[in-house]
Amino acid sequence: MSRVGKKPVSVPVGVTVKVPAEEIVVNGPKGELRQRLTPGVRVAVGEKEVLVTRESDSKQHRALHGLYRALIQNMVLGVTNGYEKRLRILGTGYRVELKGRVFSIVAGFSHPVDYPIPAGIEIEVPKATSREYMDFIVRGIDKQLVGEVAAQIRRVRPPDIYQGKGIRYSDEHVRRLEGKSFGAGGK
Numbered sequence: 786m787s788r789v790g791k792k793p794v795s796v797p798v799g800v801t802v803k804v805p806a807e808e809i810v811v812n813g814p815k816g817e818l819r820q821r822l823t824p825g826v827r828v829a830v831g832e833k834e835v836l837v838t839r840e841s842d843s844k845q846h847r848a849l850h851g852l853y854r855a856l857i858q859n860m861v862l863g864v865t866n867g868y869e870k871r872l873r874i875l876g877t878g879y880r881v882e883l884k885g886r887v888f889s890i891v892a893g894f895s896h897p898v899d900y901p902i903p904a905g906i907e908i909e910v911p912k913a914t915s916r917e918y919m920d921f922i923v924r925g926i927d928k929q930l931v932g933e934v935a936a937q938i939r940r941v942r943p944p945d946i947y948q949g950k951g952i953r954y955s956d957e958h959v960r961r962l963e964g965k966s967f968g969a970g971g972k
Contacts, residue, residue, distance in 0.1 A: 790850035793834040794858045797865055802835050802857075804828050809857060813864025816905075816926045820860060826853050835861075863926040870935035875918040876950035879942075883910055892942035892952065900941070906934050920955060 796802055800813040809828055811818050822828065825840045826849050837854040839846040862868075874881055879892050888900040888908050902908055909922040923938070925931040935954070944951035944959040953959060 788851070790837055790839070790854045792854065793831075793836045794854060794861060795834050796861060800861055800864060802830050802861070804830055809860075811857070811860040811864050813861070813926075815864050815867050818860045818863060818927060820853075820856055822853070823849055825849065828853070828857070859928045863928055867924060867926050868928045868931045869922050869924045870931055871920060871922050871955040872935060872938060872952055873918050873920050873955045874942075874952045875944070876948075877917075879950065880919055881910055881921050883908060888938070890938070890941050890952075893950070894942075898941050900938060903930065903934060905930060 800811065803810045803812075804822075807822050807824075809820050809822060825843075825846045827838045827840070829836045829838065835857055837850060837857065839850045874890070874892065876893065881891070882889050884899075886902045888902055890898045890900065892898065905927055906923060906925045909924065911920060911922075923931055923935045925934075939952045939954070942951045944953045944957070946959065946962045947964055949959055949961055
């Protein structure tokens with residue numbers, strides 16, 4: 786039995802969990818999330834908890850057992866609290882701004898990179914606190930979508946290991962490397 790899968794998911798007050806057909810629907814104060822269920826995984830909804838079981842002990846069903854329990858837990862946390870990723874853009878002249886539902890990134894290219902914000906995601910850009918860097922926050926109720934949007938934004942200009950410029954997660958540590966040095970024994 787999966788250690789993660791056998792633990793029940795507690796459902797807080799104000800959150801409803803339904804299992805119509807081959808799907809699970811979680812409603813809460815922040816919104817609604819849906820997840821399709823794979824055959825072989827069963828979800829039993831009680832008054833204050835959700836229990837995930839599996840049909841057999843096959844390798845695939847054992848793998849999906851813990852996965853679906855974790856997905857349901859993330860859905861419940863998302864509709865109650867939401868998720869956020871904090872990022873920082875670092876570099877002289879590097880900045881970000883919101884233009885409606887388009888996130889504009891100026892990161893040393895010849896033109897700004899415009900990233901259309903997907904539905905269910907909000908990006909907050911507080912006032913710049915420093916000339917060196919600028920922080921911004923990606924928020925939403927779907928953990929996977931928040932992480933994917935943050936990763937796509939980071940991919941526009943990943944942190945440089947020599948100068949440290951670029952977009953990084955605010956808690957990410959970038960190990961800086963020393964540049965080439967002129968040696969005395971060269972030609």
